[in-house]
Amino acid sequence: xxIRRLKAIALKELLQIWRDPRSLMIALLMPFSQxxxxxxxxxxxLKHIPxxxxxxxxxxxxxxxxxxxxxxxxxxxxxxxxxxxALVAAxxxxxxxxxxxxxxxxxxxxxxxxxxxxxxxxxATDDNTAxxxxxxxVAVVSGYSQDVALDALxxxxxxxxxxxPMTVQSRVWFNEDxxxxxxxxxxxxAVIMALVGAQLTSLTISREWERGTMELLxxxxxxxxxxxxxxxxxYLVLGWIDAAFCLIIATFWFGVPFRGTLFTLFVTTTxxxxxxLGIGYLLSVLIRSQIGAxxxxxxxxxxxxxxxSGYVFPIDQMPTVIQDITYLVYSRYYxxxxxxxxxxxxxxxxxxxxxxxxxxxxxxxxxxxARAFRKSLD
Amino acid sequence: xxxxxxxxxxxxIDQVIADDLVKRFGKFVAVDHxxxxxxxxxxxxxxxxxxxxxxxxxxxxxxLLRPSSGRTIVAGIDVSRDPEGVxxxxxxxSQKFSLYRDLTVEENLRFFGGIYNVPRAELRERxxxxxxxxxxxxxxxxxxxxxxxxxxxxxxxxxxxLHRPPILFLDEPTSGVEPASRRRFWDLIHSLASEGVTVxxxxxxxxxxxxxxxVALINHGRLIASGSPAELKRRAIGGELLLLECxxxxxxxxxxxxxPDVRDCSVFGDALHVLVGNAEKNLTELPDLLxxxxxxxxxxxxxxxxxxxxxxQLIAADVAAPRVAA
Numbered sequence: 001x002x003i004r005r006l007k008a009i010a011l012k013e014l015l016q017i018w019r020d021p022r023s024l025m026i027a028l029l030m031p032f033s034q035x036x037x038x039x040x041x042x043x044x045x046l047k048h049i050p051x052x053x054x055x056x057x058x059x060x061x062x063x064x065x066x067x068x069x070x071x072x073x074x075x076x077x078x079x080x081x082x083x084x085x086a087l088v089a090a091x092x093x094x095x096x097x098x099x100x101x102x103x104x105x106x107x108x109x110x111x112x113x114x115x116x117x118x119x120x121x122x123x124a125t126d127d128n129t130a131x132x133x134x135x136x137x138v139a140v141v142s143g144y145s146q147d148v149a150l151d152a153l154x155x156x157x158x159x160x161x162x163x164x165p166m167t168v169q170s171r172v173w174f175n176e177d178x179x180x181x182x183x184x185x186x187x188x189x190a191v192i193m194a195l196v197g198a199q200l201t202s203l204t205i206s207r208e209w210e211r212g213t214m215e216l217l218x219x220x221x222x223x224x225x226x227x228x229x230x231x232x233x234x235y236l237v238l239g240w241i242d243a244a245f246c247l248i249i250a251t252f253w254f255g256v257p258f259r260g261t262l263f264t265l266f267v268t269t270t271x272x273x274x275x276x277l278g279i280g281y282l283l284s285v286l287i288r289s290q291i292g293a294x295x296x297x298x299x300x301x302x303x304x305x306x307x308x309s310g311y312v313f314p315i316d317q318m319p320t321v322i323q324d325i326t327y328l329v330y331s332r333y334y335x336x337x338x339x340x341x342x343x344x345x346x347x348x349x350x351x352x353x354x355x356x357x358x359x360x361x362x363x364x365x366x367x368x369x370a371r372a373f374r375k376s377l378d
Numbered sequence: 379x380x381x382x383x384x385x386x387x388x389x390x391i392d393q394v395i396a397d398d399l400v401k402r403f404g405k406f407v408a409v410d411h412x413x414x415x416x417x418x419x420x421x422x423x424x425x426x427x428x429x430x431x432x433x434x435x436x437x438x439x440x441x442l443l444r445p446s447s448g449r450t451i452v453a454g455i456d457v458s459r460d461p462e463g464v465x466x467x468x469x470x471x472s473q474k475f476s477l478y479r480d481l482t483v484e485e486n487l488r489f490f491g492g493i494y495n496v497p498r499a500e501l502r503e504r505x506x507x508x509x510x511x512x513x514x515x516x517x518x519x520x521x522x523x524x525x526x527x528x529x530x531x532x533x534x535x536x537x538x539x540l541h542r543p544p545i546l547f548l549d550e551p552t553s554g555v556e557p558a559s560r561r562r563f564w565d566l567i568h569s570l571a572s573e574g575v576t577v578x579x580x581x582x583x584x585x586x587x588x589x590x591x592x593v594a595l596i597n598h599g600r601l602i603a604s605g606s607p608a609e610l611k612r613r614a615i616g617g618e619l620l621l622l623e624c625x626x627x628x629x630x631x632x633x634x635x636x637x638p639d640v641r642d643c644s645v646f647g648d649a650l651h652v653l654v655g656n657a658e659k660n661l662t663e664l665p666d667l668l669x670x671x672x673x674x675x676x677x678x679x680x681x682x683x684x685x686x687x688x689x690x691q692l693i694a695a696d697v698a699a700p701r702v703a704a
Contacts, residue, residue: 220493221465
């Protein structure tokens with residue numbers, strides 16, 4: 001491998017990227033748009049779930065219960081409804097995810113028997129949201145129920161010590177505020193790197209074929225590995241720039257804590273970039289059209305990275321077969337790594353396993369890519 | 379001593395050898411048992427229609443295509459054994475323009491200088507030479523895609539000779555270039571050849587073949603004849619050529635085909651080309667013969683055949699000859 005040739009190829013590639021608005025757009029604008037789109041768009045926190053209420057009693061008690069709902073940040077009362085059909089219609093129109101119905105004998109039964117019920121109607125088209133909303137609703141109601149019980153005891157003049165059943169004192173680590181964004185954003189960085197990296201290099205060889213410049217290039221004494229390394233070098237630099245953008249947006253804009261070292265992030269990101277750039281390059285060599293290569297690159301990076309890397313959907317909750325498949329998804333290792341660096345401040349020793357996997361992947365992809373490029377028109 | 383200098387000293391050796399070369403693409407035989415040799419400093423022209431197999435032969439010699447059978451030796455190196463060794467010693471201009479259009483003149487030259495590892499000390503002077511040769515002085519910063527055809531082709535030649543290769547393969551370098559630029563291009567080729575560079579150039583412009591030291595006629599993947607233009611004309615035509623202008627072309631043609639000593643007669647534009655055994659004799663006899671049939675040629679003269687005549691003649695002969703199945 002001759003440095004002189006590497007430099008010639010890298011410089012040429014850099015000039016071409018610089019003069020090709022499409023490449024530059026992918027390289028520099030995509031990280032921004034994706035970061036904001038996914039950073040804001042993807043959130044697992046349920047807040048201000050719209051609810052409708054149907055208070056059939058309209059007593060002090062029933063209003064007190066509804067106040068609890070109003071006070072909770074998990075719910076936002078969108079409407080108070082007066083008839084049952086109107087309630088059904090509101091659920092049908094998706095005006096609310098939850099409808100709370102307070103029966104007309106709510107206070108009466110509470111006073112007579114000491115127990116009463118409220119009805120919660122859930123729109124379970126999204127079962128996950130419904131489940132969570134139901135959990136929140138139960139919590140709100142039981143909070144109110146405890147107030148009522150204590151109140152009743154007080155009025156009876158009983159001086160019983162407040163009975164507290166066992167409670168768990170929890171302490172949350174790493175993502176103390178349990179903000180899902182802190183967990184998602186580092187994953188978004190991985191998705192962006194995978195997407196942009198493979199997209200850019202998927203064009204590099206196919207462009208030479210399409211423009212007819214490949215015929216001359218293969219007639220020169222340049223070696224396949226010189227072409228590969230020379231062409232990938234400028235994209236690696238672009239990848240670093242993108243990573244820096246992502247890091248800045250993640251920490252300064254979204255306020256995601258960054259507890260690791262820049263060195264660990266740099267080393268692991270470089271390794272990951274080599275893998276994705278290599279995959280894009282390999283596709284570019286195998287598929288001689290720019291459109292074809294970039295489409296396949298999108299398919300091979302986007303789908304596995306968003307679905308199987310664990311960036312949003314936890315891998316350990318997937319069926320075993322799918323879990324086994326995720327070991328092939330190179331992004332899963334980087335998602336593990338980058339989340340650990342951001343939130344846990346993990347160093348290289350703690351990340352040895354995923355780094356090793358990425359290393360194996362990088363070597364395999366580079367070897368394949370260097371072999372796939374044949375200096376022949378056959 | 380660099381490679382070029384070395385090969386210049388070894389005078390008159392065969393720089394390019396194709397030995398029983400065959401190239402098939404599936405069932406299609408693109409190159410059909412072709413053999414030839416080109417010695418140093420020689421300009422060999424490949425003449426033939428589009429799709430005759432000229433490009434395929436050149437690509438095989440550059441090591442871009444693997445021959446189905448047969449051997450190719452370039453600069454003394456077996457191409458299939460050491461293609462990289464060959465590539466350092468050749469310059470190649472492909473049929474389709476293949477420099478980077480989104481790079482400037484200078485950036486393209488610098489790129490190929492780097493790829494061919496032209497010594498830095500020498501590169502500036504070599505680039506100067508290429509720019510002057512292409513007539514691009516003052517336009518070094520122009521984007522190559524904005525240049526006119528003739529400049530593009532000369533720049534491509536400049537890039538191909540940047541590393542002083544002893545052998546040049548030029549695949550239809552002048553196609554799509556205006557005639558004045560073509561002339562200039564051929565002057566460049568001749569000056570390179572006079573310095574000892576071996577040139578293999580393909581063209582489908584008949585008149586360009588006249589500029590070559592030697593011409594090989596290629597048709598349907600086969601080399602049907604080769605030799606200097608003069609030699610080919612003598613050999614192929616097998617007689618002397620007369621030009622005859624007249625009004626009634628059809629009738630005259632018919633009359634001449636039955637005339638004694640007329641070997642062939644064909645329409646050429648609005649005149650007839652008549653192939654005869656003896657020009658002097660027929661110059662006087664033919665008008666008489668025609669006059670007897672009431673035909674009056676307006677002009678008759680002896681002409682020297684063009685390569686186009688030769689080509690038509692040889693292809694006709696080739697088609698008539700029994701062909702060995704490939």
